[in-house]
Amino acid sequence: MRNIFFTVLCVLLFAASVQADEADEVQVMLKGKIDAVMVLLQDKAVDKSRRNEQITAILMPLFDYHAMSRLSLGKKHWPTLSQEKQEEFSDLFIKRLQKSYLDKLDIFTDEKILYEEPVIAGKKIHVPTILVSKGSRIEMLYKFYRSRKGWKIYDVEIGGVSVIQTYRSQFDGVLSEGSIDDLLEKLKTDGVFVIPAPEVAEARSGTD
Amino acid sequence: MKHTTHTASAKFLFLLILQALLLGGCAAHSPAVHKPVASTAQEETIAPQEAISPEEDEGVFDLEDEFEAADVEPPVDPLSGYNRVMTQVNDKLYFWLLKPVSQGYSFVVPEGGRLAVGRFFNNLLMPVRFVNNLLQLKLKRAGTELARFGINTTVGVLGFGDPAAKSFDLQAYPEDFGQTLGHYGVGGGFHIVLPLLGPSNLRDTLGLIPDYYLDPVSYINDSKTELAVRAYRQVNHTSLHIGEYESLKKDAIDLYTFLRDGYEQRRIKQIEE
Numbered sequence: 001m002r003n004i005f006f007t008v009l010c011v012l013l014f015a016a017s018v019q020a021d022e023a024d025e026v027q028v029m030l031k032g033k034i035d036a037v038m039v040l041l042q043d044k045a046v047d048k049s050r051r052n053e054q055i056t057a058i059l060m061p062l063f064d065y066h067a068m069s070r071l072s073l074g075k076k077h078w079p080t081l082s083q084e085k086q087e088e089f090s091d092l093f094i095k096r097l098q099k100s101y102l103d104k105l106d107i108f109t110d111e112k113i114l115y116e117e118p119v120i121a122g123k124k125i126h127v128p129t130i131l132v133s134k135g136s137r138i139e140m141l142y143k144f145y146r147s148r149k150g151w152k153i154y155d156v157e158i159g160g161v162s163v164i165q166t167y168r169s170q171f172d173g174v175l176s177e178g179s180i181d182d183l184l185e186k187l188k189t190d191g192v193f194v195i196p197a198p199e200v201a202e203a204r205s206g207t208d
Numbered sequence: 209m210k211h212t213t214h215t216a217s218a219k220f221l222f223l224l225i226l227q228a229l230l231l232g233g234c235a236a237h238s239p240a241v242h243k244p245v246a247s248t249a250q251e252e253t254i255a256p257q258e259a260i261s262p263e264e265d266e267g268v269f270d271l272e273d274e275f276e277a278a279d280v281e282p283p284v285d286p287l288s289g290y291n292r293v294m295t296q297v298n299d300k301l302y303f304w305l306l307k308p309v310s311q312g313y314s315f316v317v318p319e320g321g322r323l324a325v326g327r328f329f330n331n332l333l334m335p336v337r338f339v340n341n342l343l344q345l346k347l348k349r350a351g352t353e354l355a356r357f358g359i360n361t362t363v364g365v366l367g368f369g370d371p372a373a374k375s376f377d378l379q380a381y382p383e384d385f386g387q388t389l390g391h392y393g394v395g396g397g398f399h400i401v402l403p404l405l406g407p408s409n410l411r412d413t414l415g416l417i418p419d420y421y422l423d424p425v426s427y428i429n430d431s432k433t434e435l436a437v438r439a440y441r442q443v444n445h446t447s448l449h450i451g452e453y454e455s456l457k458k459d460a461i462d463l464y465t466f467l468r469d470g471y472e473q474r475r476i477k478q479i480e481e
Contacts, residue, residue, distance in 0.1 A: 099458075103458065135323050135448065137379075159474055160473060160477025161473045163459075165469075166459070166466065170460070
């Protein structure tokens with residue numbers, strides 16, 4: 001009887017340490033990929049579009065873009081779309097995400113990236129990093145979950161702001177007033193935003 | 209004797225298992241031992257309404273809980289009309305005035321110099337951070353702020369250098385009065401976009417008043433000089449962050465709601481810390 005208890009105890013303790021090990025492994029994996037990306041980013045001589053392709057190829061396996069697309073629309077909207085629309089949306093959204101992420105790395109990493117202890121958050125693993133750039137420190141948190149294909153990123157928080165959450169509320173806003181086609185249209189017009197407000201008389205305030 | 213140790217260890221184990229169940233933590237790694245836990249906690253989270261999803265969708269909607277919890281009702285936004293207009297005004301002010309001026313300035317002053325100036329102004333703002341850390345009873349952080357000020361003002365030559373961070377690994381702990389209020393449970397209130405300063409809310413706008421009095425620049429006697437110093441501080445800051453707003457803007461489907469939600473999310477996180 002006692003033996004069984006001890007076996008159970010050992011297995012439980014083992015399981016806990018395995019999870020801690022896994023968190024470390026995830027961090028090491030992330031660090032390896034990001035280090036490779038940093039090398040490419042700091043090489044200003046390389047052609048930018050080719051460089052970006054290489055970076056995307058390195059990072060691609062880290063992210064679960066499919067999950068990110070679904071989460072950004074949520075239970076509320078994703079299931080209501082036809083499969084074609086889902087795919088079209090995913091394509092556009094993923095491109096946008098990749099571009100935006102590259103942009104952020106490019107801007108905020110002129111010095112270095114610091115890695116903090118990974119955190120086990122329930123069934124997820126959070127890997128906090130700090131981008132040191134021009135005297136300021138920007139926290140970038142990578143959130144991993146266990147997918148069928150191993151640990152994958154499903155969300156990134158930059159300075160405490162969740163990328164998925166932000167898109168989620170924006171998409172919800174668009175979809176509550178319009179259709180999925182409106183949203184797709186907005187995603188296509190890359191980097192162009194619309195402020196649906198009456199045009200203001202030119203801002204002619206004094207200098208400051 | 210043997211009996212008692214037995215029950216004690218059984219009790220201990222019971223607690224341990226209970227804990228494991230509650231946390232759902234180590235479930236997946238030892239399927240042989242507690243299979244039932246594994247099935248509820250980790251794998252096989254089926255999204256019943258889904259037929260489309262291929263195999264990798266396992267547990268994606270399980271993740272959704274996290275976001276659903278944070279989904280808030282569209283916030284009460286009585287000033288949204290004004291806010292949208294002011295967002296656009298600030299946008300124009302940035303592109304037409306602040307950015308070109310800052311670019312010109314950064315053309316003349318090398319980055320190292322601008323970084324030093326930034327550190328100098330940052331050092332001067334110590335009272336804001338110190339007092340607000342103190343008000344939140346974050347005594348250790350308040351102490352760090354004092355130590356940083358002491359080191360950087362002397363060894364760091366009036367704050368132009370930051371040896372406190374470089375040699376002593378003492379980092380600044382930014383706090384403001386809005387965060388102090390938030391720390392004691394004051395909600396943000398409705399969102400306000402301030403001219404020049406950008407997104408804020410009722411609480412944080414009120415918080416600017418005490419912070420104003422903690423900012424040494426406010427004690428410059430001549431109001432023209434004070435304004436000039438403030439403008440210079442802003443230009444110097446902007447010169448180091450050109451491109452960030454532009455990049456952020458690209459993420460926006462609707463700039464105003466994007467900036468609003470981002471601001472409120474960030475403030476919640478800052479207050480939590």
